Amino acid sequence: MGRDILKYGVIxxxxxxxGMWGTLLAFGKEMPHGMLGMALGYLTMLVALSAVAMGIKHHRDVDRxxxxxxxxxxxxxxxxxxxxSVFYVLAWEVAQATVVGDFASHYAASVIENAKANGADAAALATLTAQMEAFKIxxxxxxxxxxxxxxxxxxxxxxxSLVSALVLRNPRALPAR
Known part of the structure; x- marks a missing residue:
């Protein structure tokens, strides 16, 4: 089982x-923030984590x-x-050190600019700016x-993992061929 965990985890x-590097190469330092960035990021995560279901199914069908x-x-x-997740963290650290640069400053500027565009008043902008400065630190x-x-x-x-375990505990769900 450990071999399958490592194999499908690495995949x-x-x-x-x-997916992260593809997004970085497509957008560069102007990575999409907000809804587009979240949608791209979580879609990539879901596609990648489909390996969880494949790993559980393989273990169920072959080893069990x-x-x-x-x-x-x-x-x-x-x-x-x-x-x-460990691969994701390592990939982000490498990306930040090589391509992204000062992500926190870009993110903070984007959040503040978005608040301005949505008509935030001076007091709200001052509070948000202080929060973003704390975030950067x-x-x-x-x-x-x-x-x-x-x-x-x-x-x-x-x-x-929860959905995959619930579905694949049933031997009739995606049976082995």
Whole structure:
């Protein structure tokens, strides 16, 4: 089972890293923030984390004779998601060090500009600017940034693991051929 976890976790990690790098190469430092950026990011995560279902199914069909219980399937899904999440964090760190540069400043400027465009008053803009300055300081700290990046993808992996375990515990769901 450990081999399958590593294999499918690495596959998911490489897919999510490739999606991240594809977005970076397409948009450069002007990465899309807001709804478009979130949609692209989470779509890539869902595609990559489909490896969770493939890994559980492979383990069920090949190693377990076509039967797997919920908790072992869920645990395997979480482990695959963990490996993929580590790849995601590493890919983001490399991207930030090479292509993205000062993400926190670009993000803060985008948030403030969006607030201005939506008609925020001077007091709200002052408060938001102070919050964004605090965010930039926090984001510079790896002990803040690394877990924050991990938490972007891992909850998606938890949901995919849950759904996959619920579906694949039934041996008639996607039966082995």
């Amino acid at each position: 998911a990690g490489l897919v999510v890293a490739a 004779g076509g039967v797997i219980r919920f908790w072992p399937a869920f645990g395997m899904g979480l482990a695959i998601s963990f490996v993929a 926090q984001y510079a700290n790896p002990l803040f940034r690394l877990p924050m990046t991990f938490v972007e993808i891992f909850p998606v992996g938890v949901l995919v």
